Amino acid sequence: MNLKITRVNSSWVDQARSHRLYINSKKVADLRIGEEYECSLPVGSHTIQAKLDWCSSGKQEFTIKSSEHEKHIIFGTVPSNPISMLYHMFVGINKYIAFKQVNKNEMEPLT
Structure with missing residues (x-):
């Protein structure tokens, strides 16, 4: 099964930096x-x-079914304002980056 993962521009934060996948x-x-x-x-x-420095998405599980031929997942940085950024950098470090699965032109959280 083919898996495609795309990093999207979800926030002004960390635009110039790469994320480790x-x-x-x-x-x-x-x-x-x-x-x-x-x-x-x-x-x-x-x-x-x-991951980006000490912040990450946390490990997210996903399942590939035998009926699937392709899966597309997008991800990006969660913080959208300075207060949210500080929270995610120091308290919610495992929720700093979020994944979503793209299905039939709809985005669904990866669970």
């Missing part, structure tokens, strides 16, 4: 805004995580 705890790419990573994964459960 991990699949199944293995670093697979450094992505800047607008860049994509594609790979092929077997059917089953997998984890995905993005």
Whole structure:
């Protein structure tokens, strides 16, 4: 199954920096805004995580079903204002980056 992961421009924060992308705890790419990573994964459960310094998305689990041929996931930085940025940098460090799965032109949280 083909997996495509895209970093989107979700906030003014960290626009010039790349995020480290991990699949199944293995670093697979450094992505800047607008860049994509594609790979092929077997059917089953997998984890995905993005990191920037000490902040991250936390490990997110997703499942690839045998009926799926392609999965598209987007991610970006959550903070949208200075107060939110400070919260996510010091308290919500594992929610600084968020993933969403793109399905039929709709975005759904990756759960």
